[in-house]
Amino acid sequence: MKYSTMALSGPLLLLAVLLGICQAKVNFPKDNRVDVEFPPKITYRKDGVISTGHLRPFGYQKKPTSRVREYREPLPPKNFWEDHVRHREPCVYRGAVTDSPAMTNWTDDYLNKEYGDLDVLVELKKEQRGSRNKRMKISKFLSHYGVEDWYVVTVLPDEMRHEIQVPKSLLCGTFKRFIQETNLWISSGGTASVIHYDADHNLHCLLAGKKNFIMIHPKFAKYLEMAEKPNFVGSGYSKLDVDMINMFQYPDVAKVQWTWATLNPGDCLYIPAGYLHQVRSHGRSVSATILFTSLPTFDDSDCSRDVINTYTGLDEVRVLWTYKKGDRVIEMGYMNPEALRDSFLTLLGESHQLNFEKFKYYFMDITKEDEDETNSRDIEYPMAEEAFKMFDHENKGYVTREEIVEMDVEYFKDFARILDLPSGPTADDMHDEL
Structure with missing residues (x-):
């Protein structure tokens, strides 16, 4: 039965307010929408000049040049090498991991029941480079992440790998031999990464929710206030606040050209090593990422049609950095x-x-x-x-x-x-x- 607050007074009104507050706490927090407009709508002044995007999120300072190139299914490994990895050119694979059991299995109840006793690394939703991650049980995370500012970014536990499909682009040759690390990402939405690049190539595969990516060629790094990095470190990031770009302080951001991609469940995005990108998630999202390296040439001597067309789970390929229940250290982000x-x-x-x-x-x-x-x-x-x-x-x-x-x-x-x-x-x- 529903009551109008206009008809309540005194203790009953206070009780209704408290019940409303308690009920609100079980809902996911801000930005749980999955229909966020992307790419952002750029406004113009009356004289036709594009607005500066001052104090707006990154992406409002210049229109994107295009969408990231898309394929209806993953390319064969040799073609993937020749058309994209060799030239470090991003691409999107639609429906690349739709056969993964995780696509239907990984509800919160299932994750809690099957994997709740596994440890994961957790960070704040708005990424802060230099801050130290925390470690907790999956069950602890799931019981609080709807109201807390928590985001799982961790090595995918070995016990969960069998539920993730390996896109056929990585099923043979040099790629398969040099898979470095696999990661798990879980959030209730509203996450925002810094503008950054990684040392390894990456296939970012979405299992639930929606994610938007801004992709930036490395030649535009000079306009993005990149932080200094130690020698021999292959990753880097920008010091810009991606939620509020000060265009008076950083006017060159308007020179940055970018492309974009939106991932829906089952899709994967290839992010080349060294390629700048910024990511936002909307609604409850779950992702698995596969980090791999490539050599100056591609050896496809072990590739065959049967190999690349056979369903393969992540538990069936060698991964260099892994975590399983009981490990003292979650080995994430080590050098290649x-x-x-x-x-x-x-x-x-x-x-x-x-x-x-x-x-x-x-x-x-x-x-x-x-x-x-x-x-x-x-x-x-x-x-x-x-x-x-x-x-x-x-x-x-x-x-x-x-x-x-x-x-x-x-x-x-x-x-x-x-x-x-x-x-x-x-x-x-x-x-x-x-």
């Missing part, structure tokens, strides 16, 4: 171990042996050691010695080119762990409050 191998080979040049002295200077650069701070390049570096011993198994004082090429990738993963800290708390110091 194959890229580290390549940096060793580049360091060799024409030489066939990498000795400790050359490795030490390389280690100083990659860990930001500064010779001006030490006043000597002859000082000993215990960490460098420890790291070198990981590769020089026989204590020869050098590592050969052949050894570097054939060495198991786990050695380079151990090296990456020395170079960087975990993305969030370990299981020992788990924190679940943001």
Whole structure:
């Protein structure tokens, strides 16, 4: 039965108000709409000049040039390499993962029942680079994310990988051999990333909700107030506030050309390594992303029609950085171990042996050691010695080119762990409050 507040007074009116407040708290917060207009409508002054977009969200300062190129289904791996990855050109695959069980299974009730005891990394909806992620159980997140400013951005747990389809573009060749990491994203809507680029290629596949992407060629980075980044770090981001661009302070933003894409459930967007992008989600959204690397050439010797046309789950491919229940660390965002191998080979040049002295200077650069701070390049570096011993198994004082090429990738993963800290708390110091 419904009552008009006009007919209530005193205690009954107070009770009605309190009930209304309590009821409101179970609803998803701001921007749970899925019909947000995108790309944004650009307004003009009476004289026909485009408005500046001052104090408006990023994207209101200039009209997009076009939509990202779309395909009705994923390209075969060789074509994907030749037409897009090789040239670092984004594209959208419509309906690429619609056969994934997650598409129908992953309701909140199902996720809580089947995977509630798994740990995930959680951050604030409006991305803040430099802030440290928190770690909590999926059940904890699901019970609060409708009213809290929480957003899951984590390594996809191994236990969940079988419910995600691998788009056929990655099912053979160099791509399949170098899948770095798979990620899980869950929010109640209203998320906003910074303008950024990543070190690895990425297929971002939407399982529920709606996401809008602004895609920007790297040549426009000079207009976007990019933050300084350490040597050997492959990702970067802009310091601009994407919700409110100050055009008096940053007038060059109006020079940035961009394309756009909207993902609906089942769609995937290819985001090239180094390609700038900004992302917003609307309504409850769930995504899975696959990060991979490519080599200067594409080896398709293991590709066949049967391979690429067979349904394959993420649990059936090798992923270099993973998380499973009970792991102390959720290993997310570490350096690409194959890229580290390549940096060793580049360091060799024409030489066939990498000795400790050359490795030490390389280690100083990659860990930001500064010779001006030490006043000597002859000082000993215990960490460098420890790291070198990981590769020089026989204590020869050098590592050969052949050894570097054939060495198991786990050695380079151990090296990456020395170079960087975990993305969030370990299981020992788990924190679940943001």
